[in-house]
Amino acid sequence: MTIVLVASGRDHGRPGGRGPTTGAGDPAGELRVALESLDPAITVLFRQTDDEAELISWLFEAVEAGWGVVLNPAAFTHYSYALRDAAALVTEAGLPLIEVHLTNPTSRDDFRRASVVSAVSTGLITGLGFDSYRFAVRAAADRAAVRAAVRAASPTA
Numbered sequence: 001m002t003i004v005l006v007a008s009g010r011d012h013g014r015p016g017g018r019g020p021t022t023g024a025g026d027p028a029g030e031l032r033v034a035l036e037s038l039d040p041a042i043t044v045l046f047r048q049t050d051d052e053a054e055l056i057s058w059l060f061e062a063v064e065a066g067w068g069v070v071l072n073p074a075a076f077t078h079y080s081y082a083l084r085d086a087a088a089l090v091t092e093a094g095l096p097l098i099e100v101h102l103t104n105p106t107s108r109d110d111f112r113r114a115s116v117v118s119a120v121s122t123g124l125i126t127g128l129g130f131d132s133y134r135f136a137v138r139a140a141a142d143r144a145a146v147r148a149a150v151r152a153a154s155p156t157a
């Protein structure tokens with residue numbers, strides 16, 4: 001089962017940082033350790049950028065490939081209707097999209113109280129640092145597995 005982890009935000013992509021590296025590279029540091037504890041049947045692909053158009057293109061790619069998505073939209077969370085529409089295509093295709101925030105944005109600035117992505121996300125995990133990614137990958141993989149099982153039991157579902 002393949003889950004693509006799509007992250008924006010400079011902290012996530014810093015060379016030698018704790019989060020995903022750029023492109024499809026290996027994760028660094030804490031995130032690698034966290035994801036190594038997951039089920040080996042789950043393949044996690046990493047994508048990191050601060051470019052909105054690139055983020056959107058990766059959501060289109062997930063729809064075409066049938067991948068579940070873990071998405072940290074960083075500040076795009078709070079205003080990007082373009083990203084929201086692309087996220088909606090993922091969930092409308094029956095694929096899980098788990099929105100992730102390392103912090104709890106609602107306890108920060110007022111403008112962070114609203115997420116324009118949450119209404120179309122399968123679920124939301126916030127405030128658990130890098131564990132947010134681990135739980136989100138787990139949730140996306142579980143959702144995809146349940147859907148596959150339901151489809152196998154009832155091909156018209």
Ligand SMILES: O=C1C[C@@](O)(C(=O)O)C[C@@H](O)[C@@H]1O
Pocket residue numbers: 008009072073074075076077100101102103104105112
């Ligand atoms: O860039 C980020 C990081 C963030 O998405 C998080 O992971 O906590 C929360 C956002 O509000 C902020 O703009």
